[in-house]
Amino acid sequence: MPADKLIFDPVSPVSQEDEAPHPVARKKVRFWIDGREVVAEEGISVLEAAHRVGIEIPSLCYLKNINEIGACRVCLVEIEGARNLQAACVYPVSAGLKVRTSTPRVLRARRTVVELLLSDHHRECTNCIRNLNCELQHLADTLGIRNIRFTGETSNYPIFNKNPFIVRDYNKCIKCRRCEAICSKVQEVHVYSAQNRGFDTVIAPAFMKDLAEVACITCGQCVIACPTASLVEKECIDEVWQALADPDKYVVVQTAPSIQVTLGEVFGLPVGTVVTGKLVASLRRLGFDRVFATDFTADLTIMEEAHELLERLDGRGGPLPLLSSCSPGWIKFCEHFYPEFIPNLSTCKSPHEMFGAITKTYFAQKEGLDPKKIVVVAVMPCTAKKFEASRPEMGSGDWKDVDFVLTTRELARMIRQAGLNFRQLPDEEYDTPLGIASGAGTIFGATGGVVEAAVRTAYAITHGREMGVIDFEEFRGISGVKEAWVELKGRRIKVAIAHGTGNARKVLDRMKAGEQFDYVEIMACPGGCVGGGGQPIFGSRDHKEISLDYRHNRADALYRIDYSRRIRLSHENPAVQKIYAEFLGAPLSETANKLLHTHYTPRGPLPGYAVNPVQ
Amino acid sequence: MLDKYSRLDKVIKVHGRQPGQLIRILHQAQEIFGYLSPEVQAYLAAKLNIPLAEIAGVVSFYSLFNSEPRGKYTISVCLGTACYVKGSQEIFQALKNELDLDDDDTTPDGLFTLRSTRCMGACGLAPVVAINDDIYGQVKAGDVAGILSRYQAKELADDHEYQRPAEHPATAPPPH
Numbered sequence: 001m002p003a004d005k006l007i008f009d010p011v012s013p014v015s016q017e018d019e020a021p022h023p024v025a026r027k028k029v030r031f032w033i034d035g036r037e038v039v040a041e042e043g044i045s046v047l048e049a050a051h052r053v054g055i056e057i058p059s060l061c062y063l064k065n066i067n068e069i070g071a072c073r074v075c076l077v078e079i080e081g082a083r084n085l086q087a088a089c090v091y092p093v094s095a096g097l098k099v100r101t102s103t104p105r106v107l108r109a110r111r112t113v114v115e116l117l118l119s120d121h122h123r124e125c126t127n128c129i130r131n132l133n134c135e136l137q138h139l140a141d142t143l144g145i146r147n148i149r150f151t152g153e154t155s156n157y158p159i160f161n162k163n164p165f166i167v168r169d170y171n172k173c174i175k176c177r178r179c180e181a182i183c184s185k186v187q188e189v190h191v192y193s194a195q196n197r198g199f200d201t202v203i204a205p206a207f208m209k210d211l212a213e214v215a216c217i218t219c220g221q222c223v224i225a226c227p228t229a230s231l232v233e234k235e236c237i238d239e240v241w242q243a244l245a246d247p248d249k250y251v252v253v254q255t256a257p258s259i260q261v262t263l264g265e266v267f268g269l270p271v272g273t274v275v276t277g278k279l280v281a282s283l284r285r286l287g288f289d290r291v292f293a294t295d296f297t298a299d300l301t302i303m304e305e306a307h308e309l310l311e312r313l314d315g316r317g318g319p320l321p322l323l324s325s326c327s328p329g330w331i332k333f334c335e336h337f338y339p340e341f342i343p344n345l346s347t348c349k350s351p352h353e354m355f356g357a358i359t360k361t362y363f364a365q366k367e368g369l370d371p372k373k374i375v376v377v378a379v380m381p382c383t384a385k386k387f388e389a390s391r392p393e394m395g396s397g398d399w400k401d402v403d404f405v406l407t408t409r410e411l412a413r414m415i416r417q418a419g420l421n422f423r424q425l426p427d428e429e430y431d432t433p434l435g436i437a438s439g440a441g442t443i444f445g446a447t448g449g450v451v452e453a454a455v456r457t458a459y460a461i462t463h464g465r466e467m468g469v470i471d472f473e474e475f476r477g478i479s480g481v482k483e484a485w486v487e488l489k490g491r492r493i494k495v496a497i498a499h500g501t502g503n504a505r506k507v508l509d510r511m512k513a514g515e516q517f518d519y520v521e522i523m524a525c526p527g528g529c530v531g532g533g534g535q536p537i538f539g540s541r542d543h544k545e546i547s548l549d550y551r552h553n554r555a556d557a558l559y560r561i562d563y564s565r566r567i568r569l570s571h572e573n574p575a576v577q578k579i580y581a582e583f584l585g586a587p588l589s590e591t592a593n594k595l596l597h598t599h600y601t602p603r604g605p606l607p608g609y610a611v612n613p614v615q
Numbered sequence: 616m617l618d619k620y621s622r623l624d625k626v627i628k629v630h631g632r633q634p635g636q637l638i639r640i641l642h643q644a645q646e647i648f649g650y651l652s653p654e655v656q657a658y659l660a661a662k663l664n665i666p667l668a669e670i671a672g673v674v675s676f677y678s679l680f681n682s683e684p685r686g687k688y689t690i691s692v693c694l695g696t697a698c699y700v701k702g703s704q705e706i707f708q709a710l711k712n713e714l715d716l717d718d719d720d721t722t723p724d725g726l727f728t729l730r731s732t733r734c735m736g737a738c739g740l741a742p743v744v745a746i747n748d749d750i751y752g753q754v755k756a757g758d759v760a761g762i763l764s765r766y767q768a769k770e771l772a773d774d775h776e777y778q779r780p781a782e783h784p785a786t787a788p789p790p791h
Binding site: 184190191192193194195196197204205206207214605606609610611612613 | 653654656657658660661662666667668669670671672675676678
């Protein structure tokens with residue numbers, strides 16, 4: 001039997017977790033929306049049924065399958081026979097139902113609701129980070145709000161902006177609880193809940209602590225979910241402009257793999273458009289001295305992590321399963337909630353930190369640059385990487401590996417500030433050598449990509465290079481938990497892939513119960529980096545579904561890049577081979593350990609309290 | 616303090632496994648500690664495996680829970696409808712002036728906490744003031760000083776200064 005037939009054996013069922021919430025086919029019913037006959041499954045919401053026939057009922061708090069609580073009252077509709085207006089997001093359709101979605105009474109009620117929301121919303125739209133991209137603003141426009149009749153007490157909270165990753169402005173919160181829903185139901189981190197009562201209600205961590213003081217994993221999914229600017233990333237655009245303008249500084253930029261498939265969205269290109277060349281061109285025009293790709297250090301990560309895996313399979317160097325470490329949100333999750341698995345974490349720094357360390361050593365030596373004058377800017381799909389860059393262990397005593405982390409959104413703002421017409425930019429190539437990447441490094445940006453890249457290389461190391469590239473289709477896709485058996489080093493190893501920390505809990509709890517795995521990839525964000533907390537947000541787009549669909553389209557684009565690459569194996573990347581020959585020696589060498597590997601800190605679930613197990 | 620936590624552990628043992636018992640447990644915890652400090656709430660979060668944000672949310676929602684130390688005597692002034700129309704706002708103001716306190720504040724000597732409440736179900740006696748378990752009906756603003764003096768006199772008679780609970784109680788015991 002040829003080896004490639006042996007290698008992959010998906011565990012059946014591949015996922016038990018992602019079944020539709022209503023697995024039993026439901027009875028179809030006939031009803032009327034605005035006089036039009038509609039047939040749909042009994043029990044789906046009026047809002048959903050209307051959406052399917054092209055009627056968009058406005059809403060704010062509704063997130064499909066995540067937050068269906070009827071709290072904001074924006075989606076009110078008239079139901080024949082019902083005395084009061086009903087919230088369409090939680091009103092189930094039934095046979096014969098007659099719904100009116102835009103009567104004068106409905107429109108008046110919706111306007112009143114939104115006016116009330118606006119009356120206690122800090123309306124500084126012109127200088128707001130979500131200006132022209134805010135669901136509340138968009139809604140006010142859609143409903144034609146021309147004046148706000150209500151004045152009264154307004155919230156006046158200080159802005160929580162002391163941590164390096166997420167800023168909370170309670171004065172812009174509309175209490176939709178989408179942040180709480182995504183944090184609790186999807187990520188299962190439970191940072192937020194409603195605190196206090198009545199007008200004083202805030203959706204906040206316990207005792208209104210800053211996110212830095214609680215067990216927040218910094219993933220930024222709440223930022224993606226927030227309809228307004230109540231939760232936003234901590235910007236560092238000005239600092240980057242300063243560095244670019246400083247003639248003493250040598251400013252190097254790296255872009256995470258997923259940026260090339262998401263940045264275009266901000267400039268009106270369809271989801272899943274590959275804009276690698278324009279991304280590079282825009283960065284050159286912003287004035288960066290070198291434009292490199294984090295995909296390169298993703299290849300380096302694979303070299304280190306694949307060897308780490310092989311060592312551990314040999315019974316050396318740490319326990320199994322090996323847990324991937326390139327998602328800093330997942331790392332912080334592990335430190336808070338599963339500190340017992342810290343020894344299982346790969347000691348590899350995440351690729352952007354590796355990149356910073358390599359730039360300020362290897363690259364600085366090669367170019368004859370003073371590492372203290374090099375500024376490393378990382379464009380990341382991620383708020384957690386802002387936190388990661390601030391970890392004291394990420395750097396030498398003299399410098400930080402990465403000086404500034406920009407989200408995809410921040411880079412888009414810089415491009416706009418610079419007046420670049422993104423869509424008309426030519427396609428340019430990354431600089432060498434730290435811009436050379438294999439397809440394996442690029443698929444890091446999608447859930448399953450790290451495992452696929454590592455297994456490709458580990459497999460080639462153990463089976464010889466003639467194996468060529470194997471596409472592990474079953475590692476791909478948006479199932480919450482994916483599992484497979486892989487033949488490696490003469491034994492079958494069990495691989496699991498989870499994305500979204502809620503799914504991670506499922507795998508980790510099975511590990512706690514004694515189930516054996518050998519290699520587990522965990523990404524903090526649903527979909528992996530393509531669904532990261534730093535990716536574009538669309539306040540004016542239909543945002544009712546933080547859907548995996550667009551994450552899926554973005555991931556597909558990454559796989560297309562992988563297919564198009566001549567080199568698709570990390571260890572065949574010539575720049576990677578060269579850096580080992582010239583500088584690092586071999587994977588897991590002393591230099592590699594010093595620059596590319598790190599350690600972790602048990603934090604516990606209740607930081608700051610005596611009861612915290614690691615206090 | 617350790618003794619209080621072991622009493623709390625007993626409460627958790629009785630009710631902790633049943634879902635929906637959080638409010639009952641919080642109530643008993645408050646009886647044990649006098650108030651629900653963040654540390655006690657964190658202890659319950661750990662023992663009950665309920666997110667701290669959720670526990671803090673429940674504690675801050677219900678006015679019957681206190682997250683700060685209370686005075687020895689809690690003066691509750693009913694501002695419910697019946698009492699309000701009978702002038703309880705003036706009584707409340709008189710107490711504020713007499714004790715130099717705002718709503719939900721405690722005197723520096725730890726003797727009195729002043730708070731406004733909703734209907735206590737004693738509308739027939741309106742306006743109503745309760746000091747711990749003592750109920751005063753048909754109170755007038757002018758009665759306030761006299762009522763307070765009874766408790767102040769009692770304290771002097773007891774001849775020992777009441778120890779105000781510490782702002783930050785001794786820390787919780789280490790996890791078992």
